[in-house]
Amino acid sequence: MSAITNGQQRVTSVAAAAPQLSLLPGAEGAFDQVMLCKAVIALTPDVSTYVLEPLTPQNFTFEPGQYVVLTVEINGEQHERCYTISSPPTRPHLLTITVKRVPNGVVSNWLHDNFRVGQQTLVRGPLGEFSLVNYPALKYLFLSAGSGVTPMLSMTRTLADLAEDCNVAFVHSARSPVDIIARSELATLAGAGLALAVTNICEDDSPEERWTGQRGRLTAPLLAASVPDVAAREVFICGPPQYMRAAHAVLAELGVDPGQVHQESFTLEVPAVPLTAVPDAPAEVEREAGTASLHFRRSGIDVVCPPGTTVLEAATAAGVVIRSSCGQGLCGTCKSDLVSGQVDMQHAGGIRPREIAAGKFLPCCAYPNGDLVVDA
Ligand SMILES: Cc1cc2nc3c(=O)[nH]c(=O)nc-3n(C[C@H](O)[C@H](O)[C@H](O)COP(=O)(O)OP(=O)(O)OC[C@H]3O[C@@H](n4cnc5c(N)ncnc54)[C@H](O)[C@@H]3O)c2cc1C
Numbered sequence: 363m364s365a366i367t368n369g370q371q372r373v374t375s376v377a378a379a380a381p382q383l384s385l386l387p388g389a390e391g392a393f394d395q396v397m398l399c400k401a402v403i404a405l406t407p408d409v410s411t412y413v414l415e416p417l418t419p420q421n422f423t424f425e426p427g428q429y430v431v432l433t434v435e436i437n438g439e440q441h442e443r444c445y446t447i448s449s450p451p452t453r454p455h456l457l458t459i460t461v462k463r464v465p466n467g468v469v470s471n472w473l474h475d476n477f478r479v480g481q482q483t484l485v486r487g488p489l490g491e492f493s494l495v496n497y498p499a500l501k502y503l504f505l506s507a508g509s510g511v512t513p514m515l516s517m518t519r520t521l522a523d524l525a526e527d528c529n530v531a532f533v534h535s536a537r538s539p540v541d542i543i544a545r546s547e548l549a550t551l552a553g554a555g556l557a558l559a560v561t562n563i564c565e566d567d568s569p570e571e572r573w574t575g576q577r578g579r580l581t582a583p584l585l586a587a588s589v590p591d592v593a594a595r596e597v598f599i600c601g602p603p604q605y606m607r608a609a610h611a612v613l614a615e616l617g618v619d620p621g622q623v624h625q626e627s628f629t630l631e632v633p634a635v636p637l638t639a640v641p642d643a644p645a646e647v648e649r650e651a652g653t654a655s656l657h658f659r660r661s662g663i664d665v666v667c668p669p670g671t672t673v674l675e676a677a678t679a680a681g682v683v684i685r686s687s688c689g690q691g692l693c694g695t696c697k698s699d700l701v702s703g704q705v706d707m708q709h710a711g712g713i714r715p716r717e718i719a720a721g722k723f724l725p726c727c728a729y730p731n732g733d734l735v736v737d738a
């Protein structure tokens with residue numbers, strides 16, 4: 363089997379095993395620390411890369427595709443947002459994040475307008491499971507739109523740096539040619555030995571450039587023409603919600619097994635369950651089945667948590683302050699110690715397995731499974 367890219371031929375053994383990226387040290391190196399902005403690189407009119415340097419030199423370990431949580435103070439208020447690490451773990455001395463302005467968005471616009479070389483920010487991470495390390499394969503398809511390109515950039519840069527013997531089809535959607543992120547870098551990588559085929563799809567021309575490539579949106583005929591062996595690939599999708607819905611439909615139309623498809627969403631949905639008051643109930647009152655008693659040890663507060671209520675909702679309604687941000691098990695802000703009891707927790711990458719093993723949990727996405735004592 364051979365993979366041909368931009369005129370270069372690279373021979374890939376049929377029997378070759380999927381890369382295990384064994385040179386990567388694994389995500390054992392949690393970092394929660396203040397970092398310095400070392401450089402700001404404008405990539406497109408509304409996307410910039412911020413190069414972050416630790417105050418004390420260190421080698422970062424993370425998996426390509428993982429994200430960090432930035433805490434920034436704006437007008438005296440702290441805000442936390444997740445940003446994918448766009449640099450690869452093979453360049454471990456610095457981290458980069460690549461941020462797109464969101465119309466009326468608080469943090470993305472603040473970063474663009476105020477975060478300059480020499481300024482500091484708190485960075486926590488790495489978090490998340492959206493990484494090819496978890497899905498070793500010989501062939502990948504990266505489907506991204508807008509800032510959803512960032513995990514794909516880290517993964518592609520990693521494969522290139524490690525000279526991995528695998529084949530990547532990278533299909534990216536942008537508004538116009540000027541909005542394509544890392545366009546020349548990816549074109550260079552495609553010509554530099556990695557079996558990488560890049561297809562950019564633009565909806566429109568830019569004033570500076572008439573687009574002569576694929577035009578419109580991602581469709582099944584377009585993807586089938588660009589990536590004929592799509593069903594043989596491990597697929598990663600990241601982009602706005604409508605894009606991801608469309609991408610799933612396109613993949614289904616082309617017969618791709620949903621088990622091969624992995625996605626990351628940058629958009630946090632509003633939590634389905636609104637905060638409700640949790641009544642303080644004396645122990646003698648008969649309790650609804652599934653109701654749990656929660657004791658918040660540091661606050662000395664006891665509450666009753668009805669079925670379908672998260673520990674965070676119960677705490678908030680009882681006046682116990684647990685700092686939180688995403689409310690979806692993503693950012694790790696609400697991480698707390700579970701002193702006793704068990705919870706059903708459906709997190710989205712905001713906690714590491716060894717933290718769970720050490721008795722930590724995320725109250726925002728944890729439902730009591732019996733009575734609990736929480737260190738809050
Ligand atoms: C795992 C993960 C990884 C991510 N990686 C990246 C990345 O690599 N690059 C990147 O650019 N982004 C990334 N994001 C998205 C990022 O975390 C932020 O969500 C994004 O930058 C927008 O934040 P913001 O503070 O600017 O917008 P926000 O202030 O949070 O606003 C978001 C949206 O809500 C609207 N809005 C805000 N307040 C209101 C209101 N009161 N009423 C109505 N609408 C309102 C805004 O107009 C905007 O459209 C990632 C997100 C996740 C979850």
Ligand code: FES
Pocket residue numbers: 685686687688689690691692693694695696697712724725726727
């Ligand atoms: S608030 Fe983000 S993980 Fe709980």
